[in-house]
Amino acid sequence: MSVLVWIDQFRGRVQPASWETLGLARTLAEDGRVVAVVIGEGVENVAQDAIAYGADAVLLYDDPLYRDFRFETYNAALKDATTSENPVLVLFPATTRGRDLSASFACTMDLGLAPDAQAVQVEEGRVVVKRPVYSGNMIATVVVETTPAVVSLRPRTAPMPEKDASRSGEVVKKGAVIDGSQVKTQVVGFEEKEAGEVSLTDARIIVSGGRGVKGPEGFEPLRELARVLGAAIGASRAAVDAGWISYDHQVGQTGKTVRPDVYIACGISGAIQHQAGMRESKIIVAINKDPEAPIFQIADYGIVDDLFKIVPALTKEARKRLGAS
Amino acid sequence: MNHYWFNEEHEMLRNVVRTFSEQEIRPKIRELDAREEFDREILQKMGEMGFLGVCIPARYGGAGMDYIALGIVSEMLEWGDTAFRETISVHVALNSLAILQWGTEEQKRRWLVPQARGEKIACYALTEPNAGSDVRGIQTRAVRQGDVYILNGEKMWITLADVADHFLVFAKTDPQAGHRGISAFLVERGAPGMKTGTIHGKLGARASNTGWIVFEDTPVPAENLLGQEGEGFKIAMSALDNGRYTVAAGATGVIRACLEESVAYAKQRTAFGQPIANFQLVQQKIALMQQRLDIATQLVYHAGWLKNQGIRNTRETSVAKWYATEAAFASANDAIQIHGAYGYSNEYNVERYLRNAKGAVIYEGTSEIHTLLQAQYALGYRKDKPLRRELPPYDPEEWTRED
Amino acid sequence: MKYIVLLKQTPDTAELPKITPEQALAGNEGVTKVMNPWDEYAVEEGIRLKERYGGETVAMSMGPEEVNEALKSALAMGCDRAVRLWDEAFEGSDVWGTALVLAKGIEKDGGADIVLTGKMSVDGNAGAVAHGVACKLGVSLLTQVAKIVEVTEETITVERLLDEGRETVVAPLPAVVSVVKEINEPRYPTFIRIRKASRAKIPVLSAADLGLSPEEVGASAAKVKWVNLEKPAPKKRQVVIIEGETPEEKAAKLLDYLMNVEKVI
Numbered sequence: 003m004s005v006l007v008w009i010d011q012f013r014g015r016v017q018p019a020s021w022e023t024l025g026l027a028r029t030l031a032e033d034g035r036v037v038a039v040v041i042g043e044g045v046e047n048v049a050q051d052a053i054a055y056g057a058d059a060v061l062l063y064d065d066p067l068y069r070d071f072r073f074e075t076y077n078a079a080l081k082d083a084t085t086s087e088n089p090v091l092v093l094f095p096a097t098t099r100g101r102d103l104s105a106s107f108a109c110t111m112d113l114g115l116a117p118d119a120q121a122v123q124v125e126e127g128r129v130v131v132k133r134p135v136y137s138g139n140m141i142a143t144v145v146v147e148t149t150p151a152v153v154s155l156r157p158r159t160a161p162m163p164e165k166d167a168s169r170s171g172e173v174v175k176k177g178a179v180i181d182g183s184q185v186k187t188q189v190v191g192f193e194e195k196e197a198g199e200v201s202l203t204d205a206r207i208i209v210s211g212g213r214g215v216k217g218p219e220g221f222e223p224l225r226e227l228a229r230v231l232g233a234a235i236g237a238s239r240a241a242v243d244a245g246w247i248s249y250d251h252q253v254g255q256t257g258k259t260v261r262p263d264v265y266i267a268c269g270i271s272g273a274i275q276h277q278a279g280m281r282e283s284k285i286i287v288a289i290n291k292d293p294e295a296p297i298f299q300i301a302d303y304g305i306v307d308d309l310f311k312i313v314p315a316l317t318k319e320a321r322k323r324l325g326a327s
Numbered sequence: 328m329n330h331y332w333f334n335e336e337h338e339m340l341r342n343v344v345r346t347f348s349e350q351e352i353r354p355k356i357r358e359l360d361a362r363e364e365f366d367r368e369i370l371q372k373m374g375e376m377g378f379l380g381v382c383i384p385a386r387y388g389g390a391g392m393d394y395i396a397l398g399i400v401s402e403m404l405e406w407g408d409t410a411f412r413e414t415i416s417v418h419v420a421l422n423s424l425a426i427l428q429w430g431t432e433e434q435k436r437r438w439l440v441p442q443a444r445g446e447k448i449a450c451y452a453l454t455e456p457n458a459g460s461d462v463r464g465i466q467t468r469a470v471r472q473g474d475v476y477i478l479n480g481e482k483m484w485i486t487l488a489d490v491a492d493h494f495l496v497f498a499k500t501d502p503q504a505g506h507r508g509i510s511a512f513l514v515e516r517g518a519p520g521m522k523t524g525t526i527h528g529k530l531g532a533r534a535s536n537t538g539w540i541v542f543e544d545t546p547v548p549a550e551n552l553l554g555q556e557g558e559g560f561k562i563a564m565s566a567l568d569n570g571r572y573t574v575a576a577g578a579t580g581v582i583r584a585c586l587e588e589s590v591a592y593a594k595q596r597t598a599f600g601q602p603i604a605n606f607q608l609v610q611q612k613i614a615l616m617q618q619r620l621d622i623a624t625q626l627v628y629h630a631g632w633l634k635n636q637g638i639r640n641t642r643e644t645s646v647a648k649w650y651a652t653e654a655a656f657a658s659a660n661d662a663i664q665i666h667g668a669y670g671y672s673n674e675y676n677v678e679r680y681l682r683n684a685k686g687a688v689i690y691e692g693t694s695e696i697h698t699l700l701q702a703q704y705a706l707g708y709r710k711d712k713p714l715r716r717e718l719p720p721y722d723p724e725e726w727t728r729e730d
Numbered sequence: 731m732k733y734i735v736l737l738k739q740t741p742d743t744a745e746l747p748k749i750t751p752e753q754a755l756a757g758n759e760g761v762t763k764v765m766n767p768w769d770e771y772a773v774e775e776g777i778r779l780k781e782r783y784g785g786e787t788v789a790m791s792m793g794p795e796e797v798n799e800a801l802k803s804a805l806a807m808g809c810d811r812a813v814r815l816w817d818e819a820f821e822g823s824d825v826w827g828t829a830l831v832l833a834k835g836i837e838k839d840g841g842a843d844i845v846l847t848g849k850m851s852v853d854g855n856a857g858a859v860a861h862g863v864a865c866k867l868g869v870s871l872l873t874q875v876a877k878i879v880e881v882t883e884e885t886i887t888v889e890r891l892l893d894e895g896r897e898t899v900v901a902p903l904p905a906v907v908s909v910v911k912e913i914n915e916p917r918y919p920t921f922i923r924i925r926k927a928s929r930a931k932i933p934v935l936s937a938a939d940l941g942l943s944p945e946e947v948g949a950s951a952a953k954v955k956w957v958n959l960e961k962p963a964p965k966k967r968q969v970v971i972i973e974g975e976t977p978e979e980k981a982a983k984l985l986d987y988l989m990n991v992e993k994v995i
Contacts, residue, residue: 377921
């Protein structure tokens with residue numbers, strides 16, 4: 003059996019969740035083929051990386067037509083890949099683009115879709131997926147009744163495979179499979195996000211602040227620490243509602259659900275609503291003055307102290323150990 | 328909330344006002360309260376949404392809802408904070424409804440319409456440095472001179488004194504005639520010789536504006552006399568029937584907030600290895616809050632229903648106000664106890680609820696006044712006589728007519 | 731111009747943790763339900779489009795009678811009318827079944843220039859209805875939309891929010907637009923609108939009205955089946971409280987754990 007994996011790249015930069023997805027495909031395919039689908043312009047190096055991360059072969063749709071992400075062109079390429087490979091499963095990383103494309107592709111092909119999977123199994127040729135629903139408050143087990151099944155895999159669910167540059171595999175160059183003049187959607191502008199901001203959902207480390215940071219300026223020491231650790235900044239609803247930090251940093255019931263390797267909660271009491279967004283983090287660190295704060299009940303490491311003393315000390319120490327940054 | 332008082336419109340209104348309190352008031356209130364700051368931005372939004380004319384007929388610029396809706400707005404605003412319910416009490420209940428009840432068609436057009444639309448803010452100026460419960464003891468004078476009255480005197484503890492554009496002012500036109508010598512006047516900010524100021528240092532409702540007003544030879548056109556000369560006492564008292572209703576409804580919101588927050592806290596907080604919600608003495612306090620909430624709800628919305636029917640409700644409103652405000656204070660006290668030391672700090676809302684709740688057992692008739700009132704009704708010493716103008720019963724067609 | 735906003739009625743987010751798997755599977759969550767918070771942004775944008783370009787904004791939802799509450803909320807915010815799509819045959823529809831019903835509903839209503847919807851629902855979390863409806867209608871699909879820059883007779887220009895930045899895209903009309911929170915701040919309903927919306931009679935269209943046969947929708951047509959639902963297993967965590975004389979000492983000890991024991995930094 004073969005598994006198709008779409009690699010999410012933007013202007014040659016690959017979303018790391020793509021490699022995790024490739025790693026999972028490798029496990030699921032057992033002796034079968036893992037075929038990466040790389041769509042873009044000037045992305046041959048991405049194809050090579052896909053081999054190094056575990057793909058047996060790559061279908062490379064490299065053409066100016068694919069410079070921008072557009073449903074029409076990307077769906078056409080995926081349809082072409084699916085037709086030629088006849089896979090059991092088409093896997094996408096559940097990145098923003100991955101979720102969009104998998105949904106659009108599945109519907110176009112009239113296939114069953116299981117988005118945001120946190121576990122995928124193939125049982126007697128049928129794809130069974132566990133996925134969070136009710137905003138992370140429940141886990142649904144779903145069976146996809148079509149072949150292939152279309153599944154997107156949550157970032158940070160599968161381990162990152164080792165990159166092995168010595169691996170070899172075939173790169174099949176496919177080019178444009180659709181007449182570009184038929185495509186009506188046009189990308190006419192792009193404005194890059196300010197550098198330095200790590201996106202919350204992708205971050206391996208999150209430094210998060212709550213009511214205890216006391217004000218917008220209270221996030222500054224947290225940002226310092228985040229810069230040193232290469233972390234993203236999170237916040238509890240209390241801090242967002244108070245207007246200290248923008249909504250896109252909010253973690254919890256009404257914000258984002260994150261599962262980084264380390265979640266450092268600073269001055270966050272740990273209300274149930276906040277826990278819903280972060281309790282699946284691998285390691286939770288709580289820094290809070292109140293030893294009774296509920297956050298300590300779900301934390302792995304706790305420091306009962308003033309965050310304004312501990313966070314700068316952490317920054318200083320981390321800078322020393324990780325080298326100047 | 329399933330309850331026979333409430334229809335679908337009421338349910339939608341309750342949800343919207345709750346969301347409004349949650350999103351607009353609660354995130355800011357700790358700071359507003361600490362700084363004793365009245366938030367005009369929130370007032371502006373309230374005006375745009377229709378809070379300020381909730382139960383005023385559509386043709387006078389209102390939302391055309393009923394008196395139950397006024398109760399719901401009061402309850403769910405005070406669930407956010409007392410300050411904003413106080414705005415409704417003075418602007419809608421004490422001032423606008425008095426104009427609806429007693430005003431001429433011209434006065435309604437001139438004063439009520441911009442108030443209901445939220446373009447002008449209104450308040451109620453009765454109490455004085457030396458006259459609170461003792462209304463007949465007010466000393467502000469109004470002397471007729473041609474086609475104006477000349478006002479002299481001082482008002483104190485006036486909610487929105489420094490915010491309002493329109494003032495319903497009570498003054499003596501005949502100092503010898505006791506309560507029959509009081510008249511009511513509609514006065515606009517900017518009248519000559521009129522000054523207002525804010526009183527600082529209140530225990531609670533600190534995000535509300537409370538102040539004083541001074542009149543020095545302030546001329547008020549005779550056409551701004553509300554009702555007849557000498558009718559001021561009745562106007563003041565009938566307005567209090569509406570004001571007290573909103574105070575009682577608001578107190579219900581405080582009880583609701585105390586109950587919700589105590590339940591959440593008791594389930595989350597652990598002591599001796601288990602959630603404190605498992606402890607019976609905590610459960611007792613929670614049970615009492617539930618009981619108080621249910622009783623207050625019944626009393627308040629029964630009074631609202633009576634208003635809708637056009638049935639005189641002075642006694643029922645008095646008992647609702649008396650009970651609900653005392654119950655709110657007791658609930659806030661219990662809520663702090665459940666929250667322990669945290670409840671004593673402003674990390675949580677409950678200390679504010681206690682400070683806020685205390686005001687309401689004093690204003691709009693102290694608990695002592697209401698105690699005596701109820702005794703007088705029960706003993707047959709007091710009976711409500713029909714008024715020359717009654718508060719109009721809620722007539723959906725009449726209220727929603729837009730011409 | 732005509733705008734149709736697709737919305738869903740979902741459990742109040744504060745109540746999501748209280749729902750049991752049994753309740754959810756039975757389709758009766760037993761908690762307060764409200765308009766899906768993500769859809770509020772779509773409703774707001776639909777009303778703003780009407781204010782900018784004129785036309786009509788219609789709220790549409792698939793679901794049983796209780797869904798009227800969410801539709802009435804949309805009316806209270808400023809939608810001109812509401813349409814509900816329901817039939818017992820729709821029960822158990824997967825996301826594509828739902829999308830088919832909605833697409834038929836849109837066609838039955840005379841179509842739309844712009845169909846708006848929220849990013850996802852807080853219960854199903856699939857975030858694929860927009861994709862499905864665009865696919866079934868065969869029209870443009872624009873997702874992650876943070877701003878509608880311009881609408882002309884034939885095209886729509888939007889800004890899409892990507893992980894990497896903001897992209898400006900032009901697509902032909904009609905289009906299905908799925909919006910993100912950054913697009914606007916939903917307005918509060920006015921009291922007058924609440925009063926009117928609470929009395930609104932909302933028409934219901936059945937499978938037959940939409941020209942759908944029972945095999946095309948509902949559980950039997952679903953390409954994905956939910957076979958189990960469970961609460962996530964609570965992770966057993968035992969907190970290690972880090973002690974020390976000074977903040978520096980505590981910081982150093984914590985980093986030792988994170989770097990040398992857990993190897994996560």
